[in-house]
Amino acid sequence: MSWETVIGLEIHAQLATDSKIFSASSTAYGAEPNKQASIIDLGMPGVLPVLNEKAVAMAVKFGLAIDAEIAPRSVFARKNYFYPDLPKGYQISQFELPIVGLGKLEIELESGQKKVIGVTRAHLEEDAGKSLHEDFDGMTGIDLNRAGTPLLEIVSEPEMANAKEAVAYMKKIHSLVRYLGICDGNMQEGSFRCDANVSVRPAGQEEFGTRAEIKNINSFRFVERAINHEVNRQIDLIEDGGTVVQETRLYDPDRDETRSMRSKEEANDYRYFPDPDLLPVEITPEFLSQMREQLPELPEQKKQRFIEQYSLSEYDASALTSNRATAEYYEEAIKLEATDPKLTANWVMGELSAALNEHNLDIESSPVSAELFATLVKRIEDQTLSGKLAKEVFEYMWQGEGDADTIIEKRGLKQITDSGALEEIIVGILKDSPDQVAQFKAGNDKIIGFFVGKVMQQTKGKANPVQVNELLQKLLQA
Numbered sequence: 001m002s003w004e005t006v007i008g009l010e011i012h013a014q015l016a017t018d019s020k021i022f023s024a025s026s027t028a029y030g031a032e033p034n035k036q037a038s039i040i041d042l043g044m045p046g047v048l049p050v051l052n053e054k055a056v057a058m059a060v061k062f063g064l065a066i067d068a069e070i071a072p073r074s075v076f077a078r079k080n081y082f083y084p085d086l087p088k089g090y091q092i093s094q095f096e097l098p099i100v101g102l103g104k105l106e107i108e109l110e111s112g113q114k115k116v117i118g119v120t121r122a123h124l125e126e127d128a129g130k131s132l133h134e135d136f137d138g139m140t141g142i143d144l145n146r147a148g149t150p151l152l153e154i155v156s157e158p159e160m161a162n163a164k165e166a167v168a169y170m171k172k173i174h175s176l177v178r179y180l181g182i183c184d185g186n187m188q189e190g191s192f193r194c195d196a197n198v199s200v201r202p203a204g205q206e207e208f209g210t211r212a213e214i215k216n217i218n219s220f221r222f223v224e225r226a227i228n229h230e231v232n233r234q235i236d237l238i239e240d241g242g243t244v245v246q247e248t249r250l251y252d253p254d255r256d257e258t259r260s261m262r263s264k265e266e267a268n269d270y271r272y273f274p275d276p277d278l279l280p281v282e283i284t285p286e287f288l289s290q291m292r293e294q295l296p297e298l299p300e301q302k303k304q305r306f307i308e309q310y311s312l313s314e315y316d317a318s319a320l321t322s323n324r325a326t327a328e329y330y331e332e333a334i335k336l337e338a339t340d341p342k343l344t345a346n347w348v349m350g351e352l353s354a355a356l357n358e359h360n361l362d363i364e365s366s367p368v369s370a371e372l373f374a375t376l377v378k379r380i381e382d383q384t385l386s387g388k389l390a391k392e393v394f395e396y397m398w399q400g401e402g403d404a405d406t407i408i409e410k411r412g413l414k415q416i417t418d419s420g421a422l423e424e425i426i427v428g429i430l431k432d433s434p435d436q437v438a439q440f441k442a443g444n445d446k447i448i449g450f451f452v453g454k455v456m457q458q459t460k461g462k463a464n465p466v467q468v469n470e471l472l473q474k475l476l477q478a
Contacts, residue, residue, distance in 0.1 A: 014151055024038070029186075061294065211246060339381060376390060
């Protein structure tokens with residue numbers, strides 16, 4: 001039987017506020033366990049939550065960025081459940097009246113086609129604490145530092161048809177929240193994670209199949225693997241005569257499998273009711289206008305500008321603008337030395353990206369600043385450096401030896417562009433290689449690579465390769 005997959009994602013983005021959503025406790029990562037949980041976060045008798053206005057502003061900015069409906073009036077509710085890392089016995093969230101309503105986001109598929117994914121809602125809520133299962137000799141430790149941390153839960157429509165679409169959507173949201181400055185997107189620290197709702201149905205059937213929810217996936221690679229495994233599990237189960245059960249599952253990356261965690265609750269299981277300690281949130285037209293004015297240039301807008309302003313291909317512009325920090329680095333490098341946009345793009349996406357990946361660094365942590373990088377590209381552009389020599393200079397630059405000119409002078413890496421000197425070297429090589437010259441004259445054009453190699457060997461890679469090829473053609477044909 002042919003099957004269709006239906007996927008919806010619930011993405012949890014930790015908002016980049018200094019304090020929690022209902023208290024003044026710090027949200028800084030890495031504190032000693034339970035050092036950042038106040039009596040408000042713990043829900044002690046008599047305490048009252050106070051809403052963090054910055055969290056509201058960040059939610060509104062996100063809504064505007066996805067062209068969503070912003071509710072003029074939204075309400076916080078209590079979501080009741082009992083779990084060791086939930087100190088109050090309920091979570092403050094939004095249910096029937098979320099702050100952000102219907103919106104949309106366009107993703108690009110591997111085929112190059114565009115697809116619009118609907119966003120059902122985005123609502124504000126507080127995070128729970130964290131259960132720790134290691135180093136407690138069969139017991140569980142509870143760290144409540146995260147309790148009360150502000151989250152924006154972004155719920156998609158069930159409109160993704162495979163794992164790759166889900167990853168593309170998640171990456172687009174990840175890029176957007178970082179552009180807006182509302183979330184640092186750090187997956188390792190839990191700032192950006194998702195739950196995937198997955199179901200299958202016979203091809204052509206309109207009715208959805210029974211879904212399973214895979215909780216707390218914190219990497220793009222794991223999202224793809226978890227969804228693919230779950231799809232195969234459900235298909236195998238149905239084809240063997242079984243039935244998919246609506247439940248919450250966990251993904252185990254070590255075993256590459258999902259396993260049952262608990263039966264999936266419905267909304268009425270949580271006994272939602274409006275939080276009596278919090279007033280409804282009212283968004284005025286003036287506040288909405290103020291948030292709209294604060295929106296930065298968004299990824300799609302920046303991509304189109306890069307294509308038009310710098311004559312870049314759609315692929316190059318997409319790669320450079322997928323990350324706000326990369327786009328800013330690129331533009332700074334161009335402006336500092338007035339370097340060629342295409343050449344700069346190639347080196348940002350090539351040598352720089354490779355070095356960052358090798359050392360597991362973000363571009364913000366690059367030891368080669370945009371200013372230093374610009375000096376390197378300028379020397380490639382004016383033919384002071386060949387591509388090979390430029391890679392050497394970049395390596396020394398990465399090690400902290402200064403700008404391109406300093407390294408070129410110190411290491412003697414300047415490209416040889418003196419035509420007279422190069423011609424003298426080539427004439428000597430041709431005299432010493434009569435057999436190879438005869439092969440060229442007999443029609444073996446590929447033998448020219450032999451001569452180029454000889455020239456580069458004698459000049460220790462410093463000869464200008466374009467000039468070398470031109471001179472070789474001229475002298476060989478003479």
